[in-house]
Amino acid sequence: MRQLSTSGAAAGRTARKMIIDAHAHLFDAGYFPPAWHDRTAQRWAKAVYPPRDPADIRPNIERGFVDKDGSILMAELDRAGIDAAVCLTLDWALVVDDLSGVSPAEMMQHYAKIAEMYPGRFYAFAGIDPRRPDGLEVYERSVREWGMRGLKLYPPCGYFPYDDVCLPFYEKSLELGVPVVIHTAMVSWPMNGRFAHPTGVADVQSRYPDLEIIFAHSGYPLWAEEAIHTAAGHPNS
Template sequence: MLQPIPRRVIDFHAHFVVPGARSEAWARWEEEYAAQFGRAKLELWRERQRKNIAARWRGLADAEDRVQSEEEAVARWKQQVDVHGLNAIVFLTGGGNDRLSRIVRQYPGRFIGFAHHDPFAPNAADELERAVTELGLRGYKVLAPVLSKPVDDPAAFPVWETAERLGIPVLIHFGILGGGGGIAGADNCNPLRLERVAQGFPGVPFVIPHFGAGYMRELLLLCWSCPNVHVDTSGSLQWMRWVPGDMTLRSVLRTFLESVGPERILFGTDSSALPRGFIRMYYDELQRACWSLNVPEEHQDLIFYGNAARLLRLPPETAWKPGEGTAAAMAVAAAVGEGGPRA
């Protein structure tokens, strides 16, 4: 039977999938594509993406076709948190700010939610303020490649000012987006577009996921320029196959440890659909890489837990204690066949 992870862990990068929900910016990008090239080509592009993504899921279970209720999905995600022994999981998206707030409030301290809306939308700064102060969300997520303007356009400065005043982390996806056949060369794919913003708002801890998603060199330079920029380890890291050089998770982790240091690296999985749930494989692979590099235990604790807890300003009492609720959760999971992905 699957055992809980024997260490403190916060998954800083997950998504609560809501059927039919799309990022505002991503939906707008698709509409612009359809207006320029036609809806038939958009559907062809979508279908090719689905096939490319499915071929690269490394043997993990496919997402379920059936539409489950929100209540069922919440319960199953809580099982995942308990079965794997996670201190907390951060849902960066979840069908809109109001819906995600409703979801994470059901398990405060274990479920954490981020706001996710277009920084160039009207009243975007006010919406971020509302999401944090009224809805209880604890950060802000942005998909840079599909934004309508450069990420450093002054039109978004009120959003960054709000984030700085509220003291929340901002996670911005740069790099390739959408799986094979997705977006790779948009102006906002380059993390260096954030340099002016990160330097202008030094009180904002920015987090760039997936080790830069194909823009690793640019991310390293951004981290050199801006000490408030962090990285996360999330995702399948398939981008390593598409860039020159013999890259592995071990070699990439070593590079970031030797440059930005363990204080600016956060563990994440990019887990989303059920029945996959929490992708334990990604934790196992990162743990093995840490061991093979002889990363000191105190540095591993920062990567897997401490850095996320610090950025999220979590109180000490949210820490999960070994054995707390685990036996019952594992029994329930076994009964429904929810033992986790193949690792």
């Protein structure tokens, strides 16, 4: 795995071990497709009693996510005494069949600019649904040209981590020398949790023993034991 370099603003922290938040997110407007906001509004509206009108909730959802220049994230890191964060790109377009939002390539180019703004404090992983026709090409560019440090896969969007469509991404990760983060925890609608069980990673481990695999969320809370044992049985998980 590539080492996270400590330069610029991080120079003063090299005398001690850095504290890194290895699972963060940062969003701008359009990073979630409109259909995702629609469905989330429906779910959140029914999560309270009496139920609310989704139309009243919908306008506020995206507003609460947006952190265009990363300043909110940096303030949170400072408040918690954390040196740096690793942002995991999310590509949720296909699960709601809505490609009208910001593309993964645009997100990752944005993250590359954020990394330049906060040297030594902000890093990012690529995030691409492997079913996208141009996904593998975009992934390689994201690492070679935009500085992404690895790959984040989100199987609850509708595929298993061992599906054939994922295999070229693992092989490319080995070629690039970067790790793969795989979501392994229960999720909410419109995602499908059956694709996220941590034992689904076992086939990937068996096929690619040299691939560095990170179990996002470590199966918590339902599958923590399964995630621990699945990871422990592999030399690079």
